Amino acid sequence: MSALLEVVPYDRRWPAEFEAERERIAAALGALALRIDHNGSTSVPGLAAKPVIDIQVSVARLAPLDPFGQPLTRIGYFHVSHPDDAFAPFFHRPSTWPHTHHIHVVEAGGAEERKTLAFRDYLREHDEVAREYETLKRGLAARTSAADPAAREAYAEAKSEFVARITERAVAAGLPRGLGRV
Secondary structure (H helix, E strand, C coil): CCEEEECECCCCCCCHHHHHHHHHHHHHHHHHCCCCCCCHHHHHCCCCECCCCCEEEEEEECCCCCCHHHHHCCCEEECCHHHHHHHCCEECCCCEEEEEEEEEEECCCCCCHHHHHHHHHHHHHCHHHHHHHHHHHHHHHHCECCCCCCHHHHHHHCHHHHHHHHHHHHHHHHCCCCCCCC
């Protein structure tokens, strides 16, 4: 069996790794980046995660892709064409697995921006839900081949019901705070 997907204990260096990368992205994108947020499990203190820094970049428009895609490519990111490009183009670095960073580009003020931040904030505020999510991720990772892109996609898909349920709860609770409603 090939190596399994790795979920590791929370690393206190993850916020600093995000900040360093945020600076690189901000320099590359300039005014195109309206927000750059740390999201995903590495953004939730104490939560075990795949050791991949997830970053959400909010822009005014998702199309065309080139205005933000080319600068991200210049700083080492690779775009993965996917039907999700319509609402959240995805980039990663390095080009091969294991990745160290993921970027999800979203429309500023849009539903995807709000949902992602609401989920993150809910996990930050509800430790028991974060632990439930961690248990789910560890169980799925124990059966997921890290080398197989389809298996990694299946891992992400297997978490979708939990994420959707908690996101709905988070949005109903008024999260994220300080971000206009969609």
